[in-house]
Amino acid sequence: MAAGVSTRALTRDTGTFVRSTPGSQSLERGLQLLRAFRRGVGVLTNAELADRTGLPRPTVSRLMRSLVDAGFLAYDGQQKGYRLTAACLSLALSYRSSQRALEKALPLMRQVAQGRLVNVGLAVADQLEMVYLDSVRLSRPGLLRRICPGSRIPIASTSLGCAFLAGMQQPARLALLAQLERQHGAAWPRLKRGVDTALQAIRKSGYCIAQWQAGMAAVAAPLHMPGGGLYALNVSFPSASPVLDDSIAAHAGLLLALVDDIRKAWDSDTL
Incomplete structure (x- = not known):
């Protein structure tokens, strides 16, 4: 990137999102876990999530705690796994209506x-x-x-x-x-x-x-x-x-x- 050129200006001029600041690896991994839930998949365990994403089991456990605390996932005690919450449906409906x-x-x-x-x-x-x-x-x-x-x-x-x-x-x-x-x-x-x-x-x-x-x-x-x-x-x-x-x-x-x-x-x- 040329010195002195704003990344916001580059985004505007090229139509491609550009930012010079680094992203959050933890956030990217958390979103990767959410992507593991597909149509027809109701509940996923830590082991299944680790297998689907390639993330280490300890990392999955830590991030799932954050996703539950944030309200995007809920723990199903009977099936010993996690399921999506209504927060995800709200995001989907917001996208669809836009x-x-x-x-x-x-x-x-x-x-x-x-x-x-x-x-x-x-x-x-x-x-x-x-x-x-x-x-x-x-x-x-x-x-x-x-x-x-x-x-x-x-x-x-x-x-x-x-x-x-x-x-x-x-x-x-x-x-x-x-x-x-x-x-x-x-x-x-x-x-x-x-x-x-x-x-x-x-x-x-x-x-x-x-x-x-x-x-x-x-x-x-x-x-x-x-x-x-x-x-x-x-x-x-x-x-x-x-x-x-x-x-x-x-x-x-x-x-x-x-x-x-x-x-x-x-x-x-x-x-």
């Missing part, structure tokens, strides 16, 4: 899902995973349901993850790819080939395709919000393997039209 971009996009997503009997999802990256902000799905003809926001999926093997990578600035993308390489180890060369193919497809056609789950295919595209926010949008649909070219073209057209409609809705309002 997403005006999603409020603009969701009616358009619902309209496409209902009209074409497909699934439509909007997601962002959180560390090494994609997190759904919302999704509109048709589990069977005539029944509309939305999966719970907060569902997580991998980055490297999904269309949403690759679309988000494609939308990132190159320095940030390279840094995330390096983290993914460390995470996946020996499996990375195979995954990287798929990522490279997806990035090339987005540069050429504006979307990529993936079959992460058996019987389903998904096309996805990056979606930039006015002001710099980045999302990934997908349309998923039942499909055999390999996916027929006509089916890809039809759903890709649907996706790109939806991207355009959402961008217009965002541009028409100050978010």
